[in-house]
Amino acid sequence: MKFLTKLLPLVLAVTLIFSSAFTAFSAQIDEVKVKASTDVSLLAGDFEVSGTKLNSKESLPSYYSSRDEGLTTSVKNQLYNTCWAYGSTATLESFLKKSGEDVSDFSPMHMNHWGTTREDGTGWIRDFYSGGYSYISLGYFSSWQGPRLESDYPQQTSIADFSLLDTSAKKQYSVNSIVYLDTKDVQTVKTAVYSYGAAVGNYHVNEAYYNSDTYAYYCNIEGLTTAQLNGHCISVVGWDDNFPKESFSEIAQPENNGAWLCKNSWGDAWGDNGYFWISYEDLYMFDTKFGHSYSFTGVEPYRDTKKLYQNEVDGATYTFDYIENYDTLTYVNVFDVEDGYDVIEKVNFESTSQGASYIIYNIPLTADGVPTPRQSNWVEIGSGTLNYQGYHSIDTKDFSVDGTQFAIGVQLTKTNGSTNSIGIDEWLTVGGGNYIFIPQSQKGMSYVVCGNTQPIDLMDFYKEMLDDEIGATFVIKAVSSKTGSILGDVDFDGRLSIFDATSIQLHLALIEVLSPDQQKVADVDGDGVISIFDATLIQCELAELDNNDSDDFE
Secondary structure, X not given: OOOEOOOOOEOOOOOOOOOOOOOOOOOOEOOOOOOOOOOOOEOOOOOOOOOEOEOOOOOOOOEEEOOOOOOOOOOOEOOOOOHHHHHHHHHHHHHHHHOOOOOOOEOHHHHXXXXXXXXXXXXXXXXXXXXXXXXXXXXXXXXXXXXXXOOOOOOXXXXXXXXXXXXXXXXXXXXXXXXXXXXXXXXXXXXHHHHHOOEEEEEEOOHHHEEOOOOEEOOOOOOOOHHHOOEEEEEEEEEEOOOOHHHOOOOOOOOOOOEEEEEOOEOOOOOEOOEEXXXXXXXXXXXXXHOOOEEEEEEEEOOOOEEEEOOOOOOOOEEEOOEOOOOEEEEEEEEEOOOOOOEEEEEEEEEOOOOOEEEEEEEOEOXXXXXXXXXXXXXXXXXXXXXXXXXXXXXXXXXXOOOOEEXXXXXXXXXXXXXXXXXXXXXXXXXXXXXXXXXXXXOOOEEEEEOOOOOXXXXXXXXXXXXXXXXXXXXXXXXXXXXXXXXXXXXXXXXXXXXXXXXXXXXXXXXXXXXXXXXXXXXXXXXXXXXXXXXXXXXXXXXXXXXXOOOOEO
16 A cells, blocks of 8 residues: 655665665655545555465356355445445455355444544544545454454444443454455456455446446546545455446446456445446456455454454555665564463464565564574574465464563565565555554564664664654564463463374373363364364364465465
């Protein structure tokens, strides 16, 4: 998401870092003139986004519909300018139903109220009735702020009741992995819908181009500026290669057949019971001015026994790619240990550096709470290659935190022309420098390591290098649990091992009796029954077969 004019990459030399000989580049604002009318739900900007091409594991049909397959929930009628909340929530619901989950309707209004300006003036600078950005949804889900059930947080809930119901309404699922889609490639979008149930899509609304008789939309107006776009977010749930081109409005018809089936949020009295078709050739469907189009790929039931350590909750609003001349860069977040959640199981982070290799480290801290520069003391807990662009969730070697703080480092290395950048939670502006997002960044949260240099506090980097007092935070998170509460950790030693799987097998064979506490963590799949499948899941985890990088990704 790019609201800033791209800063020239900083060529860092060890001897020049923070020295008077270095001339900092000051942030130059790209004045994106968004003068959206009040009925525009999704605001556009001059974003620079790309995505991942997907390969289907099987031949895709000419027609597919998640609606026909029973993989969609009821059509909603949105309040306010909140299509981005409804479209993303519908897409998550379809993914979960595709995964076999019995899903109830989630609450888009909770997301809308959450995505308003905080009391300290930070966060998204918007009111609950204002238009929004697709990135609000990405931050909401990736930071485990929701979803909440519609029954716990109804659409009619006022923002005055947000704090109360935010505490009482139970979180339902934890979103860990999200793939950004290369929407210029029709096969990619089809694969996403077929594999994950749905994809978040966005388009420009002009009612003159909608045929209400056939529920078909196609807009061919060329050259619309950002300020002229009326953004709307929907959930793409199917396609028809043979949808007739003649079915579109008489004032504009595409050259070829074919259209996307979309679930809207204008009630079931609109369109085909709330659904409609958009031509493959629509000029603004999936336009990058609306941000990323994406699908959910890694979600699990939310458990109170797990905690997500994070220094931000708004997700990646920008990309940290200011440093050019290092093939390898290490991005570090330091976390405070809370409530006894001292066992780290996974590391989540956002990156668009598809193809880059990564190594994840548990990095010891000095007495001052700074990541140690002695890399020989860093402990590798995971490695691999980034197979897609988006939010990644890496199963790491479990380790127990010793002390009140710990640090996670994500080291990215350029390979085969890739970049080595990572997502950051950074301020955004539009229209003459007006802020639309302000982070809660602080010193001591994030550090960057270039080669063998000392770790550089990210706030110092922004101040000294970019003449920026607000700064940013790396979007790196750690999934943790309490000792003895790791699913599958039957012997309560703080890690998974073959002994845990063996203990379950012995329990099933009536050779060994597990205590009630042991039985709770032995139910790895959460179906309420201890079975041989639970032992198999542990063995798969140990064999590193359970990962979120799909074969669909190129």
